[in-house]
Amino acid sequence: MSAHAMSMHAPRSHAASAASADPYNLKPGEHSTGTTIMAIPFDGGVVMGADSRTSTGTYIAVRVADKITQVHDRIWICRSGSAADTQALTDYLRHYLGQLSVETGRAPTVKTAAHLMRRMIYENKDNLMAGVIVGGWDAVDGGSVYNIPLGGSLVKMPFAIGGSGSTYVYGLVDHKFKEGMSKDEAKALVEKTVAHAMARDGSSGGIIRTVVITEDGCDKQFIPGDQLPFGP
Amino acid sequence: VSPAPPPPPPPARSVMSAGSGYDLSSSTFSPDGRIFQVEYASKAVENGGTALGLKCRDGVVLAVEKPVLNKMLLPTSNRRIHSVDEAHGLAVTGFVADARQIVNRARDEAIGYEETYGTKIPPSVLSDRLAAYVHYFTLHGALRPFGATALVASYDDETKEHSLHMVEPSGMSHRYFACAAGKGRQPAKTELEKLTLNNREDPAQNISVREGVKQLARIVHALHDEAKDKPFELEMSWLCEESGWKHKGVPRDVINESVEWAKKDIEEAEEEDEDSDEEMEG
Numbered sequence: 001m002s003a004h005a006m007s008m009h010a011p012r013s014h015a016a017s018a019a020s021a022d023p024y025n026l027k028p029g030e031h032s033t034g035t036t037i038m039a040i041p042f043d044g045g046v047v048m049g050a051d052s053r054t055s056t057g058t059y060i061a062v063r064v065a066d067k068i069t070q071v072h073d074r075i076w077i078c079r080s081g082s083a084a085d086t087q088a089l090t091d092y093l094r095h096y097l098g099q100l101s102v103e104t105g106r107a108p109t110v111k112t113a114a115h116l117m118r119r120m121i122y123e124n125k126d127n128l129m130a131g132v133i134v135g136g137w138d139a140v141d142g143g144s145v146y147n148i149p150l151g152g153s154l155v156k157m158p159f160a161i162g163g164s165g166s167t168y169v170y171g172l173v174d175h176k177f178k179e180g181m182s183k184d185e186a187k188a189l190v191e192k193t194v195a196h197a198m199a200r201d202g203s204s205g206g207i208i209r210t211v212v213i214t215e216d217g218c219d220k221q222f223i224p225g226d227q228l229p230f231g232p
Numbered sequence: 233v234s235p236a237p238p239p240p241p242p243p244a245r246s247v248m249s250a251g252s253g254y255d256l257s258s259s260t261f262s263p264d265g266r267i268f269q270v271e272y273a274s275k276a277v278e279n280g281g282t283a284l285g286l287k288c289r290d291g292v293v294l295a296v297e298k299p300v301l302n303k304m305l306l307p308t309s310n311r312r313i314h315s316v317d318e319a320h321g322l323a324v325t326g327f328v329a330d331a332r333q334i335v336n337r338a339r340d341e342a343i344g345y346e347e348t349y350g351t352k353i354p355p356s357v358l359s360d361r362l363a364a365y366v367h368y369f370t371l372h373g374a375l376r377p378f379g380a381t382a383l384v385a386s387y388d389d390e391t392k393e394h395s396l397h398m399v400e401p402s403g404m405s406h407r408y409f410a411c412a413a414g415k416g417r418q419p420a421k422t423e424l425e426k427l428t429l430n431n432r433e434d435p436a437q438n439i440s441v442r443e444g445v446k447q448l449a450r451i452v453h454a455l456h457d458e459a460k461d462k463p464f465e466l467e468m469s470w471l472c473e474e475s476g477w478k479h480k481g482v483p484r485d486v487i488n489e490s491v492e493w494a495k496k497d498i499e500e501a502e503e504e505d506e507d508s509d510e511e512m513e514g
Contacts, residue, residue, distance in 0.1 A: 104354050109390070115350030140390050 026129065030082055031061050034203025036165030036194050037068075037078035039135040040177070040186040041143035041158070045214035046135040047183065049190035050078050051165065051198050052206030052222075063206045072097045074218065075113045075136035076211055080163035081150065082129040089130055093117050109138040114146035114154055122152025133160045137213050165197030165204035172196055187212060192229050199231030259373045269377060270370050273401035276379030277326035281464065282416035282455060283312070284448050285323065285383040287396040287409050287429065291441035291472025292385035293482070294323040295448040297416070297455075299462040313469045313481070317342045319352050319387045321469050321479035325414040326380035326401075334382050334399070337365050355386030359397035359405045367403025377401045381413040385469070387477045394471055416455035423451045441472040445482055450494035466491065 026032050031054050039048045054062040067079045069087075071094040079086035096116050097108045114134040121130055134146040147160040159177055161169060173193055181189070191208055198204045208223040223229070254260050255268030262268060281297040296312040312331075313323045316338040324331030341361045345353035353361075362382065370377045384397040398411045409429040412420035427447060431437045439447065445468060452466055468482040 100349065103360075104357055106354075106390070108349075109351065112349045112351055116348065119348060 026056075026082060029056060030084060031056050032082060032203065034165075034201075035067060035080040035163030036169070036197035036201060036204040037080050037133055037162045038166070038173075038190050038193055039078060039133045039145040039160050040181065040190055041135070041145050042181050042183050042186045044143060045137045045183065045212060046143040046145060047186040047190050047210060047212050048076055048078055048133070048135045049187075049194050049208060049210045050163075051194055051204040052209060053198075053204055054083055055203055060205070065206070066209060068209055068211050068220075070094075070218070071113060072101070072108055072136070074107065074138065074213055074215070075110055075134070076213060076218070077113075077117070078133040078135070078162065080131045085128045085130045086132060089117065089120055089128070089132070092120060107138060109140050110134060110136040110144045110146065111138075111141065111156075114148065114156075118146075118148050118152055118154040121148055121150075125150070125152050131162050133162050135160075135213065137215055139215075143213070161193070163197075163204065165194075165201035168200040169193050169197045183212060183214075191223060195223075195228045195230040198228070257373055258370050258375075258377055267370065270402045273370075273377035273379050277381045277401060277413055278415060278417070280325035280327070280380070280414040281312070282412060282414040282420055282452060283323045283325040283381070283383055284420055284424070284451060285385060285396045285398065285408065285411045286424070286427075286439070286444045286448055287394065288441045288444040288472075289435060289438035291444075291470055291474075292321075292387075292394050292396050293441055293444040293448055293468065293470045293472075294321060294383055294385050295452055295466065295468045296323050296325060297414070297452045298465045298467050300465055301462070307465060311467065313467050315479045316358070316384075317346075317352065318478040319389060319471075320355070320358060321385045321471060323383040323385070323467075323469070324380055327378070328380070330378040331380035331382065334362060334366065334378060334380060338362055338382075338384075352389050354390070355384070355388050355395045355397065356407070358386065359384050359399055359407075362399045363403050363405035366399055366401060370401070370403055383411060383413065385471045385479060387471050387479075389477075394477075415461075416452075419455050420451055423447075423454070441470055441474065442486075445470065445486060446490040446493050449487070449490040450497055453491070453494045454498050 034055055035051060037050045039046055048068050050067040052065045053060055054065040069077050069079060069090045071077055071090055077090050093116055097113055100108050117132060117134055121128055131149045137143050145157055145160050147155050147157050158179060161173055176189055187210060190210060194208045207225050210221050212219040254262035258267055258269035281299050283296045286293045294313055298312050313321060314335045315321050322335050322338055341358060342353045366378050369375045378401050382399045387394045396408045397405055398408055399405045410424040427439050428437050429439060449466060456464060468487055469479060470482050471479045
């Protein structure tokens with residue numbers, strides 16, 4: 001996991017700028033979802049969570065952004081990095097999954113969505129700045145979570161955190177996470193963790209958005225900025 | 233020295249001119265709406281050794297009657313049954329060289345699908361892709377249709393279901409309980425229809441893979457005419473729990489057992505016929 005943090009703060013070409021305020025090497029004017037994103041699977045589904053701050057440098061361009069995007073009936077993506085890049089990627093993924101479900105006659109699995117996303121990021125890694133978490137429910141594996149950091153590696157995980165704010169909460173999550181949590185326990189942990197990250201990371205803030213995905217449906221909620229479990 | 237006599241005129245078309253000029257290209261319809269080149273391609277398949285496929289309740293079995301072209305050939309060479317990846321097997325008949333291309337394409341499709349989507353190619357997708365590939369060759373003036381049919385035995389890891397498909401030179405592909413292609417396909421279909429394959433009230437009655445191996449061995453031997461046809465080898469493969477749901481050749485001893493049983497069964501059937509003939513005379 002420390003390897004992932006390293007990759008997000010050490011852009012490939014300039015080791016020197018790793019220490020600068022802009023860890024993402026964004027183009028001028030480009031929006032960053034410098035972010036906190038998180039996903040935890042539970043028995044029967046997945047909880048996905050994110051903050052809502054989109055920034056350009058020090059200006060908060062959008063303070064109520066929606067960083068959890070749906071790509072199929074039961075598959076969602078948490079986005080971090082360049083807002084433009086991740087939006088383009090999720091649009092492509094939505095298109096491919098739609099086509100695939102028609103060709104195969106069945107709902108795509110989270111594994112398939114993750115593989116497709118990884119393929120796109122890996123093959124275009126020189127032109128992209130995107131770290132995503134793919135999560136959802138399918139009939140084959142139940143709830144599952146895949147983390148795809150900047151370089152385009154793919155790892156299936158028992159839980160995943162990402163974005164600039166995630167570095168501040170590795171300790172918290174290592175301490176609190178246990179296997180086999182229930183839906184409510186998982187949701188509570190996601191909300192608490194994102195709140196703590198928002199409290200310490202300048203690029204994360206706003207409201208906490210969550211999506212709970214199960215076989216029966218997707219439940220999207222948010223916690224307003226004045227009711228956060230911790231902080232600001 | 234007198235010059236050589238002029239060559240004889242080409243013989244008049246003695247074969248019934250079904251085509252009458254509409255059969256020269258696969259991009260030509262006949263007035264009654266047929267594409268003769270595609271039909272001729274199917275005829276080419278009918279010259280090949282009989283290939284049989286059987287979807288049993290607990291697996292799929294493939295069998296091919298492989299004529300031994302030459303006594304000098306190594307017995308296991310010239311395979312007619314190929315694996316596409318672990319979960320799919322192809323039995324082919326007709327022009328074996330054409331079939332080779334279909335097998336290669338199937339392997340490419342399977343690998344490509346897994347690289348892109350991260351899961352094994354579903355059976356219906358594989359047969360649809362092969363059907364589309366084969367079909368493409370029926371609508372080009374510059375290309376000829378494949379003269380081969382492929383029987384596809386598959387296992388779908390996501391739904392845990394096994395299935396049997398057949399892809400024909402026309403580009404049609406269907407899912408089957410049992411199918412046959414090649415020389416003996418008509419009598420084979422009659423025999424296959426006698427088997428219990430689709431009992432919905434009591435699925436446990438449907439034929440098992442072990443039984444299926446014996447039956448296919450029997451059908452191939454029964455259809456083989458010792459006098460007219462060349463000596464043959466029987467190639468068989470299966471996809472079942474016993475093979476770990478991987479496409480594998482049926483073990484040699486199982487084939488030998490089944491062939492022995494098949495030959496005995498055929499003899500007994502012939503004796504019964506003789507007995508009943510005697511009774512009728514009496």
